[in-house]
Amino acid sequence: MSRTRPINCIVPPYILEKLLDSENTEVRKSALDTLLVTARLQGERTVRASFSGAAAPGDGRRTVFDCEQREFLADAVLVRPEDGPEADDPSVNRAFDALGLTRDFYKEVFQRNSIDGHGMRLDAYVHYGFQVNNAYWDGRQMLFGDGDGRELGDLTKSQTVASHEMAHGVTDHTAGFEYHNQSGALNESMSDVFGSLVEQWSLKQTAEEADWLIGAEVWTPGIAGDALRSMKNPGHAFDNPKFGKDPQPDRMSRFVHMPDNKPGDFGAVHYNSGIPNKAFYLTAVRIGEFAYGAAGTLWYEALKASSAEDGFQDFAGTTFHKAGELFGAGSPEQSAVLSAWQEVEVPITGVPTGVARVRSFAVNGNGGARREDAAAALNRQIGTLNDKVTGLAQEVAALKGTR
Template structure:
């Protein structure tokens, strides 16, 4: 049974909970207001979800509105339409530009027509509420808080944060990963992956050049070198007296079990997303070059092929299968995918754990005589494993359909 989706927001609840303990009364008040706003938006989204129909298509046209620190969208004033000029308010221009970059990334890289692939309008609302420490995707549009100026700066200041939130819309219209436990962590991870890729694409950075950080530009403006999350090094995005140490795990043996409730981050979706995040980072590093080209395509095609209740191992198997379909069984790209998931301790069903290590050894040229024969044999072995995985996927789909 499908579950109602909560409001998607970039700031995890445990960060806001920490702010409630701040010695600064203004920071405490901003955190409380943010939590109250989030709860209200969650209720509004649940009501909208009960009605049929989708947002009207508009060729991905952008429109930015100014809430003027109110929390009602109906009173917001038009600030910049798609064909409008740059305005004096930098928040408006940053939101407008980031919406456009995200839209253009999906169109140029994946031939996707806006977040729903049907030309959905991209509406953004800046200056939402007073010192709200969050950015939201409510299933229909983007809302940006100004931040409290101490722990958070204006939330329009981070391209990957905006692309992260819009990618929740892409997930809503593809896999529909349910927002709890492992499927919820996959949901969050997809937004981090493509949020980071939008930034890398806009800067034309290779996987080696990218910082792989999420939210560094808007979180703790007075502290340098930290971020909400690090895809390269989950668990090491931050470590300071105010928030403590980043507890994101980077492998299954460190998986964090939390209650499947709002106070438990719906089973730790913002925590455990570090595991698939690290798998994507490793895949991109093993392949090299621009991460959106090979690794990003594998992940995007896998997102479209996934189901709402898929777990980490399901998605790992899908990425392995898609890598084989896109680049060939036994290819360097498929071996990179397999090796990455094995490094974060998520096995691909039917594939022995030693296969990826042997394949990478051969690909790196460390073999002596007979290297070509060894590579051919490994390609045949991985091809056979691909066939087995395809059969398992068909059997699983049949079982799900019979329920």
């Protein structure tokens, strides 16, 4: 059954709830106002969803508006169109550049024409509301709050924030992962994956060089080295007396169970996205070089091939088979995918556990011929497995033909 998609925002509910407990009156007020704004935006998105029709194509043209700390977009002032000069306001220029980097990334890396694949225009609104502690993708455009200036800074200062939010639009126009339980966690994870990849692409960083942090520039400006989330180490993005420890799990044995409703984060989607996030990180570093190359292509093709209610095991299987299609059965890329999902305790349907054990040795063993022999054995096993799956599919098709 189709569900109304909640408003997408970068700062998860568990952080806003912590902000409500702040000793600082202004921080508490900003957190409460942010929660109220989010609820209102959700209502507006629900109303829009009842009308058919897609956003008008515009070859990915950018337009930035200034809300002047108001919340009604109709009152916003146009401050920078695609062909206009730089603005005097750094927030305007940062938003403009973030839209452009995200658009150009999808065009150059995946040959995708803007968010919807058909040249969707890109609109952004800065200074949205008064000290709003969030950035939003409302289904059509980006909204950037200024933050409270203490625990959260101006949300335009983080490329991963902007690209994360716009990636929700890409998911909307591809797999359309339903925003609850495991499919909702995949929805959030896709945004972290592509949000990080846009930044890595812009900086030309390898998978090893990247920090894999989401929102590091805006979260707790006074505390160095933390972030809203860490794809490399879910559960370790932050740990301080004010906000406690990052609650994201990094494997299925630590999966967070919460009610599938708004107070329960729709089945803990912002928590459990840490599991597929870690799987992508592991895949990327094991393939090596640039994560937006082979690993990013695998995830993007899997996203396009997925269905709205797919869970972790479904998506894991899709990435594994896409790796076989794109790089060959038993290829190093397919082996990296397999070992990554096995490490976060998500099995690939039809893959024997023995294959996972061989891969574990290949990844963690020490050098020389023994490691190469283990990898070669793994590749042979995967190739044999693929042959068996293909043969079985042919037998099933033949049996159906005789009925």
